[in-house]
Amino acid sequence: MTASILDGIVLGFQFGLLAAGLTLVYGLGGVLHLAYGQMAVISAMVVLFTLDAGVPVVPAVGIGLIAGGLLGLILDLTILRPVYRLQGEARVLLSLLLTLGVAFVVDGFLNWRYPLVGLSLHVGGGPVELLGVPMRRGSLVASGVTLASFLMLFGFLRGTALGRAVRSVIEDEEGARLVGIDPRRMLRIILVMSGVLAAIVAVTRSMVAPVTVTAGFSITVFALIVTVVGGLGSVSGALLAGIILGVVNSIAASYIGTFLSLIILLAAAALTIVLRPAGLLGVRE
């Protein structure tokens, strides 16, 4: 049981970080980013090919993170341009359709060109004992990196003028305009950040299990579920929901079966919508 819970927390940090990126993009700009998992996969492939080219791990990961950020920027400058011209529901729908299109194209290309390729980063050394459970070093390093990323994200949002500006757009876009903030610029910054977050998740995930070219959609689906449970626009909600769902997923997988764990996660999300439509820490409209 302890082992399942610890595994679940490790997974939960990653779920949380995934959802943080998605929830910020949605909360800030009403853009539902369904190519999010593909951004993570492309970043993982960039790390893989950089490693294959003989570059050491740390700079290769750095290049992967930059690639993630660039992907966000490219999306902002190209496919999302027509989306920004729309408002409200139309914006959500068009962003959903266009990013879904991107996701299909990326998935199709990767499957055709690089089938059966996956990134696995091996963290050396034997298992480390934690609460009487032997934990793989990879899991611990992954959790450390994910938590550090969360702390940096919170620090940015709470402690910097730019982070405050980002939050103000989530709170009230017109209010933000009235204090001289350009919401478009904030959204661009957040899309770049979400790309970097997706890359961090891809890299840390690969320390625990291989990230394959086909992982994109399942990453997006997990991120969506966690986002809904955590509350749209809430980063702390994403972390909390990530941990809860990570533990639920891991216990369900070891006691009921992996095939049912996704259904149990979906049920948890559906239950949240019924009981708390705004999510755990979301704001009620």
Add this chain to the structure above:
Amino acid sequence: MLDVRGLSAGYQGNDVVHDVSIHVDDGEAVMIIGSNGAGKTTLFRAMCGLLASSAGEVSFQGNDLTGMATHQLVRLGLGFVPAERHLFPRMTVKEHLALGAYPGRPDSDTMNVVLDVFPRLAERRSQRAGTMSGGEQQMLAMARALMARPRLLVLDEPTTGLAPKLAHEAYEALDAMRREGLTILVAEQQVPLAMAFSDRGYVLEDGVISIEGTSEALAADPRVRGAYLGIA
């Protein structure tokens, strides 16, 4: 300072305000009065770039504002406090004041002046806007706009939803800001308050400026007395 010429604007191709021309000179306090639905909010939103205008020009201190985005005019020195206030519900008073000075840092002189005008905000620095009363929220909206050190402050019905005592307090705060040298344009339904406060005024009826003049002249005008002051 502000010059609006022949402005027409509305929603979905239907103009709500037609060919409106108003001006505000440096140091003045000017009011726009009119009943609910006369187009005061539409006029202000079009002036401030929150709504596209279908005709006309707006210039502010020699800058042509037509087609300019709201966040740009704020940086030129035009502050706008909308009737719905548009505060950030989960953010604290302190954060609002810091954001008001965006992208610069809030300087302590401005902060002191603002907290002098709104002493209650000083006591509630760590309170979230969403948990404040209507009167406090109005004060916070004004304080946030002042942190940008605007030259002209435009307020849309600052007394909306306020009890009479708080409405008075809001205008006392506006008086204090005037003494600091701020130019003010205010739209108001509570005409007596605005009239005592302002130098000049315009009457907006069905989207058209029907009467204009000094506040004394308007107060004496039988049409204004009948329709807006409740004196037959």
